[in-house]
Amino acid sequence: KQEVTQIPAALSVPEGENLVLNCSFTDSAIYNLQWFRQDPGKGLTSLLLIQSSQREQTSGRLNASLDKSSGRSTLYIAASQPGDSATYLCAVRRAYSGGYQKVTFGTGTKLQVIP
């Protein structure tokens, strides 16, 4: 059974700092890994998706890396801004024969960027 853990559970940083969010998973046979952000009372917004064959993906100030063998992914946020305050979730997808896919979410990291 896939278990996905995110550390830390909560993080508070001053504006402008670079920061790293961690995601670890127990089953390395994944199809892809996706990072989301969720603002309070809102839905999930996709940030980055990394296929199992990729090592990293970048979008603006965000960089996500994937190390399948060790079961880890990191989300790096450069020059953090108050608008980055949200809960960040990683989701691991595994594909099975017949097209069946199972998606397991991490526990989330609640980020607060202080102006």
Next chain:
Amino acid sequence: NAGVMQNPRHLVRRRGQEARLRCSPMKGHSHVYWYRQLPEEGLKFMVYLQKENIIDESGMPKERFSAEFPKEGPSILRIQQVVRGDSAAYFCASSPSRGQGSPGANVLTFGAGSRLTVL
């Protein structure tokens, strides 16, 4: 492409009533996932469906909850005889079948959620 559409966005029910939540996946997506999020908690998987098939319902409560994804029309999450503990945000996500389109197209896309309040 309108994205994943969920309705209603907000639903208020009294204890004992039925709640029906609808999810229209993105065009071309054949996989639908339902998740529940209780206040201040994470996302909990409920059920995974493909057209006309329930693939995995291991996260669904054994009673009062059911889901379907018919050949035509949206996916429906149905909660019978609601109780206060059912109050939560219910999110639907869709994705294409594995192998459809470019690798980057296999993004799991979420709807805005349906917030159920049981009085």
